[in-house]
Amino acid sequence: MSNLAVLPIIIPLLSGIIVAFFAKNVKVSRVLAALFTIINALVAVYLTSVVFTDGTVILETGDWVAPFGIVLVADPLAAVLVMTTNIIALASVFYAPFALTVKKEQHYFYAFYFFLISGVSGAFLTGDLFNLFVFFEVLLMASYALIVLGGEKVQLRESIKYVLINLFSSILFVTAIAFLYGVVGTVNMAQIAERVQEVEQTGILTTIGILLFFVFATKAALFPLFYWLPKSYIVPNPVVSALFGALLTKVGIYSILRVFSLIFVYKISLTHEIFIWIAALSMIFGVIGALSTNNVKLIIAYNIIPAIGFIMMGIGMFNEPALSGSIYYLIHDMLIKTALFFIVGAIVYVAGTSDLKKMGGLIHHYPVLGWLLFVSAFVLAGIPPFSGFIGKLLLLEGALENDKIIIVIIALLTSLLILYSIIKIFVNGFWGEQRHIEPTEKKPLAGFLVPVAFLLSFSILLGVGAEYIYPSIESISTYLLNPELYIDSVLKE
Amino acid sequence: MYKPNDLIFRTTTSLIAFILLGFSIYLLLAGHNSPGGGFIGGLMTSSAILLMYMAYGMDIVKKILPINFRLLILIGLLIAVTTGIVSLFIGVPFLSQTFTYVTLPIFGKIELATAMIFDIGVFLTVLGVTITIISTIAEDQ
Numbered sequence: 326m327s328n329l330a331v332l333p334i335i336i337p338l339l340s341g342i343i344v345a346f347f348a349k350n351v352k353v354s355r356v357l358a359a360l361f362t363i364i365n366a367l368v369a370v371y372l373t374s375v376v377f378t379d380g381t382v383i384l385e386t387g388d389w390v391a392p393f394g395i396v397l398v399a400d401p402l403a404a405v406l407v408m409t410t411n412i413i414a415l416a417s418v419f420y421a422p423f424a425l426t427v428k429k430e431q432h433y434f435y436a437f438y439f440f441l442i443s444g445v446s447g448a449f450l451t452g453d454l455f456n457l458f459v460f461f462e463v464l465l466m467a468s469y470a471l472i473v474l475g476g477e478k479v480q481l482r483e484s485i486k487y488v489l490i491n492l493f494s495s496i497l498f499v500t501a502i503a504f505l506y507g508v509v510g511t512v513n514m515a516q517i518a519e520r521v522q523e524v525e526q527t528g529i530l531t532t533i534g535i536l537l538f539f540v541f542a543t544k545a546a547l548f549p550l551f552y553w554l555p556k557s558y559i560v561p562n563p564v565v566s567a568l569f570g571a572l573l574t575k576v577g578i579y580s581i582l583r584v585f586s587l588i589f590v591y592k593i594s595l596t597h598e599i600f601i602w603i604a605a606l607s608m609i610f611g612v613i614g615a616l617s618t619n620n621v622k623l624i625i626a627y628n629i630i631p632a633i634g635f636i637m638m639g640i641g642m643f644n645e646p647a648l649s650g651s652i653y654y655l656i657h658d659m660l661i662k663t664a665l666f667f668i669v670g671a672i673v674y675v676a677g678t679s680d681l682k683k684m685g686g687l688i689h690h691y692p693v694l695g696w697l698l699f700v701s702a703f704v705l706a707g708i709p710p711f712s713g714f715i716g717k718l719l720l721l722e723g724a725l726e727n728d729k730i731i732i733v734i735i736a737l738l739t740s741l742l743i744l745y746s747i748i749k750i751f752v753n754g755f756w757g758e759q760r761h762i763e764p765t766e767k768k769p770l771a772g773f774l775v776p777v778a779f780l781l782s783f784s785i786l787l788g789v790g791a792e793y794i795y796p797s798i799e800s801i802s803t804y805l806l807n808p809e810l811y812i813d814s815v816l817k818e
Numbered sequence: 819m820y821k822p823n824d825l826i827f828r829t830t831t832s833l834i835a836f837i838l839l840g841f842s843i844y845l846l847l848a849g850h851n852s853p854g855g856g857f858i859g860g861l862m863t864s865s866a867i868l869l870m871y872m873a874y875g876m877d878i879v880k881k882i883l884p885i886n887f888r889l890l891i892l893i894g895l896l897i898a899v900t901t902g903i904v905s906l907f908i909g910v911p912f913l914s915q916t917f918t919y920v921t922l923p924i925f926g927k928i929e930l931a932t933a934m935i936f937d938i939g940v941f942l943t944v945l946g947v948t949i950t951i952i953s954t955i956a957e958d959q
Binding site: 331 | 892899905910912913915
C-alpha cells in the first residue's frame with residue numbers, strides 16, 4: 326500500500342477546484358496553476374523513480390482488497406506516461422497565458438486543464454476496467470468544456486460532432502465491460518487477465534476484445550474511425566489543441582496497449598494481425614490527409630493519425646523490440662505533437678492566418694520560430710539523432726523480426742511523406758518574400774518559444790541519450806510481454 | 819395585463835416543496851448504508867427549487883434563496899475531495915472511511931460515518947450543477 330500512486334490524480338483534481346475559486350482573478354490563477362503544475366510534475370518524477378527502483382506501486386483505495394475494490398497500479402509503463410503527461414502540462418501552463426485571451430482564462434480554463442490532467446493520469450494509473458471508463462469520462466468532460474472555450478460558431482459545430490462520437494463510444498465501452506463482466510465475473514484488470522488465461526481466451530472473449538478495441542480505436546483515431554479528429558482538433562485554442570493532440574488520442578492507444586498486452590494475448594494470430602493492417606491504413610490515410618491541405622493547423626492535426634499508426638504497428642508485432650519501439654514512439658510523439666501544435670499556434674499568431682498560401686517570408690522576422698519548426702520536423706520524421714529515429718528503428722526491427730516487409734516499406738514511405746508535409750510549412754511559410762497581411766512590425770514571441778524549446782530539449786534528450794533511456798524502455802516491454810508480473814503484483818501481495 | 823391562472827399550482831407547490839426538501843435531507847442522511855445518497859438527495863432538492871422557480875418566477879426565488887450556485891459546485895467538490903485527502907495525512911489508503919456510534923439527547927444512539935461528509939459534498943455539487951444548468955437554459959432568450 327502506498328498513497329503515492331494516487332497523488333498524480335488527486336493533486337490536479339484539488340488544484341482545479343482551488344484555481345476555480347480564483348477564476349476571475351487571472352494573475353492569481355496563473356501563479357497558482359503554475360505552482361500546482363510544478364508540484365505535480367515533481368511528484369510524478371518521484372513516483373517514476375520509486376517505480377523504477379522498488380517496482381510497481383499498488384494502492385488499494387479505501388482499504389478494499391484487490392479484486393473487490395478499485396486498485397491503482399503505478400507500473401513502469403503508467404509511471405513513465407504520467408511523467409510525460411506532466412512534462413506536457415508544465416509546458417502548456419506556461420504557454421497558456423500567451424495563447425489565450427484573458428476572457429478565456431477567466432472562463433475556468435485552468436480548472437478544466439487540471440481536470441483533464443487528472444483524468445489522463447487516472448486513466449494511465451487505474452487497474453480496474455470500469456474505473457478506466459470513469460477516468461475516460463472525467464477527461465472527456467473536461468475536454469468538452471475546453472473545446473467550446475470561447476464559444477465561436479465553428480467550435481460549437483465541431484464540438485457537437487466530438488461530443489456525439491465520444492458519447493457513442495462511451496456507450497459501447499460500458500456495453501463491452503458489461504459483456505466482459507458477464508463472462509469472467511470481474512472488472513479488475515489483473516483478475517480478468519488471470520481468468521482469460523485460464524480459459525485460454527476461448528468462446529466469446531475474442532469478440533469482446535475486438536469490441537473493446539473498437540472503443541479505444543475511436544478514441545485513438547485509428548483507420549476507419551479517425552474522421553472526427555482533424556477538424557475538431559483545430560477549432561479550439563492552440564494550447565487546447567496541443568493538450569488534446571498530445572494526451573487524448575494517446576490515452577486511447579495506451580488502453581489498447583494495456584488491454585492487448587495483458588488480457589487478450591492468446592489469439593495473437595487473429596487480433597494482432599488485424600492491428601498491423603489497421604496500422605498500415607492509418608499511416609497511409611493520415612499522411613494523405615496531411616498532404617491534402619494548406620491549413621497549417623490541419624496539417625499537424627492529420628499528423629496525429631500516422632503517429633498512432635506507428636504505435637499500433639508495434640502493438641501488432643508484439644515482440645520485444647517492437648513494443649519498446651511503440652513505447653518509445655508514444656513518449657516521443659506526446660512531446661513532439663505538443664511542440665508542433667505550439668509552434669503552429671505561434672505561426673498563426675504572427676501571420677494572422679492559418680492558410681499556407683497567404684504566408685511567406687516569416688524567417689526574416691522570426692528566425693528562432695523557423696528553426697524550431699525545422700528541428701521539430703526532423704524530430705517527427707525520425708532523422709537521427711532525434712527521438713523519432715530511435716522509436717522507428719525499434720519498430721522496424723520488430724517488424725523485420727516478424728517478416729512483415731510490406732509494412733516496413735509503408736512505414737518508411739510514410740515517414741518521408743510526414744517530413745514533406747511539415748517541411749511544406751517551412752518552405753511556404755518561412756522562405757520567400759513576406760506576404761502575410763498583418764502589419765510588418767515584429768511581435769514578441771519569447772513566451773511562445775520557451776515552452777517549445779523546453780519540449781524539444783526532451784525530444785533531443787530522448788534521441789541523443791537513448792543509450793541511457795533505452796534499458797528502462799526495454800524493461801517496460803519485457804514487463805508487458807509477461808502479464809504474470811502485472812497479475813502477481815496486483816493480486817498476490 | 820396577462821395574469822397566469824396558477825393558483826392551484828402555487829398552493830400545491832408551497833406544500834410539496836416542503837415535503838421534497840425534507841425528504842431530500844432524509845435521503846442524504848440515509849445514503850451511506852441504505853437507499854438514497856448525496857446524488858439523489860441533491861437532485862430532489864434541486865427539483866424542489868425548480869418547482870418554486872416555475873411557480874413564483876426566478877426573481878422572487880433568487881431573493882429568498884440568495885445562493886451562488888456556481889460557488890456551491892466548488893464547495894461541494896472541495897468537501898468531497900477533502901474527505902479522500904484526509905486519509906493521506908493519517909497514513910491510510912486514499913478514500914478510507916470509518917464510523918462511530920454516538921448517543922445524542924433526543925435521537926438516541928446514532929451512527930456517524932465519514933462517508934456522510936463525502937455525501938454532503940456530492941449533494942452540494944449535484945445541487946449546484948443542476949440549478950446552474952437549468953437556470954442557464956431558462957435565462958437563454
